[in-house]
Amino acid sequence: MKKNILIWLVIGLAIIVGVYSLLTASKYHALTSKIEGLQQSQLAGIDERAASIKYRFSTLINDSKITDKEIINVAFLIEEFRNLTKPYGSLTPLDxxxxxxxxxxxxxxxxxxxxxxxxxxxxxxxxxKIENAIDQFRNDVKALGH
Structure with missing residues (x-):
């Protein structure tokens, strides 16, 4: 009788561990798919901001020169692009x-x-050169998203 109880106890524990493993695995897969969606969204946002920065750079050099007033705008655009790349550099895929x-x-x-x-x-x-770097950055971001 003690043997039967022990066998049933082992079988019960195996079932509990198996069910727990299935639940944990499904939660893990749900979490990783949600993270992947968030990463894709963040990469798309980075691409959009980079496109905006590139456009604003191109408007500054329409006349093929940079005036003293435009240097301030250039400084802000450089800083904006730096701020865009800093969080991107620390973006860590959780997969x-x-x-x-x-x-x-x-x-x-x-x-x-x-x-x-x-x-x-x-x-x-x-x-x-910065515009080319932005293009390269955007292409690399798109490549990482696939």
Whole structure:
């Protein structure tokens, strides 16, 4: 009789552990899919802001020169792009693909090297380089989203 009780107890514990594992796995998958949706939303927002910054840079160099008044706008745009890339560099995917972290840090590093310019020394050519860096940044962000 004690053997039967022990067998039933072991079977009951196995069933409880199995059900608990199933519930935990389903909660994990629900959480990771929600996180993936949030990441896609954040990446889309980053892309939209980068497009806006690029447009505003392009309006500054329409006349192929940067005036003293425009330097202030350039400084604000550079700072805005820096602020955009800083949180992006720390954006961490909470999934099993740890290679994405390295890829995001690479994207951030490339953009940071180009925008690390003193606004008072900026030229039209520098603005064009920044615009190209923004395009590259946007393309890399889109690639990470897929």
């Amino acid at each position: 099993e693909d740890e290679g994405a972290i390295v890829a995001m840090q690479t994207v951030y590093g490339k953009a940071w090297k180009v925008i690390n310019i003193k606004p008072s020394d900026i030229t039209v050519n520098d603005v064009k």
